[in-house]
Amino acid sequence: xxxxxxxxxxxxxxxxxxxxxxxxxxxxxxxxxxxxxxxxxxxxxxxxxxxxxxxxxxxxxxxxxxxxxxxxxxxxxxxxxxxxxxxxxxxxxxxxxxxxxxxxxxxxxxxxxxxxxxxxxxxxxxxxxxxxxxxxxxxxxxxxxxxxxxxxxxxxxxxxxxxxxxxxxxxxxxxxxxxxxxxxxxxxxxxxxxxxxxxxxxxxxxxxxxxxxxxxxxxxxxxxxxxxxxxxxxxxxxxxxxxxxxxxxxxxxxxxxxxxxxxxxxxxxxxxxxxxxxxxxxxxxxxxxxxxxxxxxxxxxxxxxxxxxxxxxxxxxxxxxxxxxxxxxxxxxxxxxxxxxxxxxxxxxxxxxxxxxxxxxxxxxxxxxxxxxxxxxxxxxxxxxxxxxxxxxxxxxxxxxxxxxxxxxxxxxxxxxxxxxxxxxxxxxxxxxxxxxxxxxxxxxxxxxxxxxxxxxxxxxxxxxxxxxxxxxxxxxxxxxxxxxxxxxxxxxxxxxxxxxxxxxxxxxxxxxxxxxxxxxxxxxxxxxxxxxxxxxxxxxxxxxxxxxxxxxxxxxxxxxxxxxxxxxxxxxxxxxxxxxxxxxxxxxxxxxxxxxxxxxxxxxxxxxxxxxxxxxxxxxxxxxxxxxxxxxxxxxxxxxxxxxxxxxxxxxxxxxxxxxxxxxxxxxxxxxxxxxxxxxxxxxxxxxxxxxxxxxxxxxxxxxxxxxxxxxxxxxxxxxxxxxxxxxxxxxxxxxxxxxxxxxxxxx
Amino acid sequence: xxxxxxxxxxxxxxxxxxxxxxxxxxxxxxxxxxxxxxxxxxxxxxxxxxxxxxxxxxxxxxxxxxxxxxxxxxxxxxxxxxxxxxxxxxxxxxxxxxxxxxxxxxxxxxxxxxxxxxxxxxxxxxxxxxxxxxxxxxxxxxxxxxxxxxxxxxxxxxxxxxxxxxxxxxxxxxxxxxxxxxxxxxxxxxxxxxxxxxxxxxxxxxxxxxxxxxxxxxxxxxxxxx
Numbered sequence: 001x002x003x004x005x006x007x008x009x010x011x012x013x014x015x016x017x018x019x020x021x022x023x024x025x026x027x028x029x030x031x032x033x034x035x036x037x038x039x040x041x042x043x044x045x046x047x048x049x050x051x052x053x054x055x056x057x058x059x060x061x062x063x064x065x066x067x068x069x070x071x072x073x074x075x076x077x078x079x080x081x082x083x084x085x086x087x088x089x090x091x092x093x094x095x096x097x098x099x100x101x102x103x104x105x106x107x108x109x110x111x112x113x114x115x116x117x118x119x120x121x122x123x124x125x126x127x128x129x130x131x132x133x134x135x136x137x138x139x140x141x142x143x144x145x146x147x148x149x150x151x152x153x154x155x156x157x158x159x160x161x162x163x164x165x166x167x168x169x170x171x172x173x174x175x176x177x178x179x180x181x182x183x184x185x186x187x188x189x190x191x192x193x194x195x196x197x198x199x200x201x202x203x204x205x206x207x208x209x210x211x212x213x214x215x216x217x218x219x220x221x222x223x224x225x226x227x228x229x230x231x232x233x234x235x236x237x238x239x240x241x242x243x244x245x246x247x248x249x250x251x252x253x254x255x256x257x258x259x260x261x262x263x264x265x266x267x268x269x270x271x272x273x274x275x276x277x278x279x280x281x282x283x284x285x286x287x288x289x290x291x292x293x294x295x296x297x298x299x300x301x302x303x304x305x306x307x308x309x310x311x312x313x314x315x316x317x318x319x320x321x322x323x324x325x326x327x328x329x330x331x332x333x334x335x336x337x338x339x340x341x342x343x344x345x346x347x348x349x350x351x352x353x354x355x356x357x358x359x360x361x362x363x364x365x366x367x368x369x370x371x372x373x374x375x376x377x378x379x380x381x382x383x384x385x386x387x388x389x390x391x392x393x394x395x396x397x398x399x400x401x402x403x404x405x406x407x408x409x410x411x412x413x414x415x416x417x418x419x420x421x422x423x424x425x426x427x428x429x430x431x432x433x434x435x436x437x438x439x440x441x442x443x444x445x446x447x448x449x450x451x452x453x454x455x456x457x458x459x460x461x462x463x464x465x466x467x468x469x470x471x472x473x474x475x476x477x478x479x480x481x482x483x484x485x486x487x488x489x490x491x492x493x494x495x496x497x498x499x500x501x502x503x504x505x506x507x508x509x510x511x512x513x514x515x516x517x518x519x520x521x522x523x524x525x526x527x528x529x530x531x532x533x534x535x536x537x538x539x540x541x542x543x544x545x546x547x548x549x550x551x552x553x554x555x556x557x558x559x560x561x562x563x564x565x566x567x568x569x570x571x572x573x574x575x576x577x578x579x580x581x582x583x584x585x586x587x588x589x590x591x592x593x594x595x596x597x598x599x600x601x602x603x604x605x606x607x608x609x610x611x612x613x614x615x616x617x618x619x620x621x622x623x624x625x626x627x628x629x630x631x632x633x634x635x636x637x638x639x640x641x642x643x644x645x646x647x648x649x650x651x652x653x654x655x656x657x658x659x660x661x662x663x664x665x666x667x668x669x670x671x672x673x674x675x676x677x678x679x680x681x682x683x684x685x686x687x688x689x690x691x692x693x694x695x696x697x698x699x700x701x702x703x704x705x706x707x708x709x710x711x712x713x714x715x716x717x718x719x720x721x722x723x724x725x726x727x728x729x730x731x732x733x734x735x736x737x738x739x740x741x742x743x744x745x746x747x748x749x
Numbered sequence: 750x751x752x753x754x755x756x757x758x759x760x761x762x763x764x765x766x767x768x769x770x771x772x773x774x775x776x777x778x779x780x781x782x783x784x785x786x787x788x789x790x791x792x793x794x795x796x797x798x799x800x801x802x803x804x805x806x807x808x809x810x811x812x813x814x815x816x817x818x819x820x821x822x823x824x825x826x827x828x829x830x831x832x833x834x835x836x837x838x839x840x841x842x843x844x845x846x847x848x849x850x851x852x853x854x855x856x857x858x859x860x861x862x863x864x865x866x867x868x869x870x871x872x873x874x875x876x877x878x879x880x881x882x883x884x885x886x887x888x889x890x891x892x893x894x895x896x897x898x899x900x901x902x903x904x905x906x907x908x909x910x911x912x913x914x915x916x917x918x919x920x921x922x923x924x925x926x927x928x929x930x931x932x933x934x935x936x937x938x939x940x941x942x943x944x945x946x947x948x949x950x951x952x953x954x955x956x957x958x959x960x961x962x963x964x965x966x967x968x969x970x971x972x973x974x975x
Contacts, residue, residue: 443767448953
């Protein structure tokens with residue numbers, strides 16, 4: 001097979017090319033020809049096809065995502081914003097924190113273990129590339145019905161993959177979510193988050209500048225795995241003589257990644273790199289074009305110098321391979337020797353594959369012959385942009401009219417008690433420890449709080465006790481009923497979770513999981529959710545630092561529930577002041593903060609008892625969320641609150657049950673004036689939390705709430721070995737524990 | 750007057766920073782050791798920390814056992830230098846035949862991370878003298894290959910000679926024979942266990958318990974008074 005060089009392409013304009021098979025549209029192919037003034041070479045076509053894919057170019061979502069920048073709140077905290085590998089936030093004392101959440105949904109359905117494992121690997125490298133030491137991971141997960149046979153295939157594989165990779169990297173897994181809903185049956189959501197810490201001066205960016213600087217590829221050898229993972233098709237169309245039928249899913253090696261982390265951090269410590277980029281989706285195509293595009297010059301790459309796992313790979317395949325555990329660095333010539341020495345120390349393969357040039361083109365050579373000659377911006381940053389049509393779906397009105405508040409409610413105390421037990425034992429409300437006990441939450445010795453706490457919290461300075469907290473939340477049921485409100489409710493819950501553990505929310509990252517953008521109804525959900533999130537972030541004062549969009553999450557014509565997942569990052573000056581969720585001190589008073597209304601649309605109760613989804617989600621009041629957050633943080637700092645738990649899905653009874661089981665103590669509850677027992681227990685009104693207040697602090701605490709205008713209602717006391725609702729029922733902790741903890745192992749073990 | 754405790758970093762070691770911190774908190778001078786370096790930097794005792802050295806490829810601990818640093822450690826351990834192997838470190842010690850038996854995959858086939866109760870069965874080793882005989886402690890456990898096995902004769906001998914150092918209480922998390930969580934050599938200077946005492950040294954982090962600090966205070970007292 002002859003090599004398709006730039007010269008050859010110019011001479012043979014009429015050769016038919018597999019643009020369609022690579023997932024490009026006819027007008028996109030025409031635009032590539034226009035940019036180049038000739039037909040692209042096979043290698044160029046490969047690069048454009050992966051970089052202009054939905055996954056890499058955000059071509060359908062871009063016009064909506066703009067709002068995160070346009071409506072960004074004033075914030076002193078943001079050091080690096082959207083557009084880099086991950087955003088960076090100032091947390092004080094000279095420290096900066098970077099965090100991001102990403103999706104690995106499609107690969108995890110096809111190959112649960114490797115799909116989930118490489119999802120962890122990818123996000124960890126993003127964080128590393130910013131110059132930070134990764135310090136924790138979290139995984140928001142969504143699966144089909146808990147009792148569906150395929151869930152038993154997908155979930156254990158995903159969990160083992162996350163554990164197998166993350167545990168081997170030495171990163172504590174401190175939180176996340178596990179949600180079951182039949183809408184995710186053919187399309188589980190596997191999102192992965194990583195947090196990293198660095199000093200301000202250690203921030204690194206992905207850009208290639210300084211003519212003569214060397215381009216070094218280091219890490220694992222490049223193999224034939226994950227080719228075209230980001231675009232639509234695998235590689236057979238390129239070269240039928242090479243090894244075929246490779247999985248489009250990448251295969252991870254966490255041991256290699258651990259070495260890559262330590263090696264890269266040592267390289268940073270000696271200040272040896274000018275620019276750095278990890279290799280993830282679209283592999284070398286992405287790394288070279290993004291580095292060159294963001295820098296000041298051009299770049300020349302000798303592709304045949306790349307270390308290969310499979311010597312028969314063609315240049316197109318090398319450019320598209322998504323082999324894991326690789327990084328690309330820009331290094332000044334006199335620092336190259338030391339760079340390679342450190343790689344050798346960590347047994348990491350490193351190769352100089354090219355250099356930054358005076359010109360403006362990205363030029364790639366294969367054994368001396370030029371196969372790529374493109375303006376890098378046209379590959380990396382100036383891809384197609386679509387204004388997809390969107391329209392409020394015809395069924396939305398009927399869905400909202402199907403009011404959950406009208407569903408039959410429990411008529412007797414016994415029925416009420418039965419429904420409490422049914423709720424806390426339901427797969428979504430049940431204990432997830434069978435899953436989270438497969439993740440190491442202790443490694444690095446800085447874990448202050450981990451699941452099932454409201455947020456995950458790690459100490460970042462042993463001397464000053466400075467710490468950061470992160471929570472992730474999303475509720476596809478709420479978002480289905482109203483995507484604008486649903487996105488804001490996810491934001492509010494995550495914000496509340498961080499505040500409930502005593503940390504001050506600073507910034508957010510998001511993972512937007514939706515169906516096909518070619519469906520106007522899905523596009524409307526996406527438009528509404530992004531608008532809601534941007535408006536919400538503006539109001540709460542928490543800028544979006546970056547994130548990820550995952551589209552085409554659907555089976556046939558049926559899309560998943562719109563599922564925006566929001567991760568909020570907070571800071572706490574002194575982790576000794578953190579607030580745990582456990583009710584552990586008998587005699588402490590329980591206060592319900594916020595207002596409880598009859599709000600059951602999208603609630604866990606409506607799902608568990610009636611298998612119903614309809615009506616409107618809880619009303620959002622972000623001013624109230626802010627106030628609640630301030631009270632929770634002040635209460636924690638000043639020692640007025642000993643325990644706190646946010647109220648969200650499942651309502652008050654779910655929160656009280658979890659906190660009682662965590663602390664091993666019961667609670668005696670009284671229905672407050674103006675509420676009925678059912679609404680008190682099951683309503684999902686937003687902007688609420690339950691807190692445990694030492695008696696000695698009661699007056700000070702209620703005075704503070706009164707002065708600030710936050711409703712605080714005394715609802716009971718921590719006491720005994722049962723959760724008792726006066727005049728209604730009493731449930732022994734042992735019975736609640738059995739109900740809460742047996743469900744997941746029963747379904748999956 | 751203090752002592753120098755070395756902690757080895759192999760490629761893939763994860764809990765080395767934690768072990769160094771634990772040694773420091775106990776009052777020792779903590780020293781990093783590198784797998785390629787035969788020189789032990791004049792340390793008085795060595796901790797082989799947890800993790801997945803060499804990715805646990807082949808068998809957990811099987812490759813590390815042949816690293817240059819282990820040559821010196823094996824030699825010195827035989828001459829009486831105190832060595833503590835935690836989790837992957839325990840696996841390395843059995844691969845190096847400094848301790849008998851082997852570790853297999855957990856009987857339930859999952860990685861397990863939990864707060865584990867143990868009984869100190871031998872409080873006279875170099876690493877356990879600060880505990881009471883029969884004392885119950887709680888420290889984190891986290892492993893994939895933690896199921897201790899040995900032939901019946903070896904197990905009987907370990908029991909008879911008081912060389913079972915720790916036993917799992919309440920629940921056996923991995924199927925270890927006779928609930929064995931850790932063992933010692935005859936001289937009591939080499940101790941290995943699957944649970945992680947170095948994760949239980951500060952009231953603030955992890956499980957909030959400090960039950961693991963005794964390992965490090967035990968060795969420090971022994972070395973300083975020696």
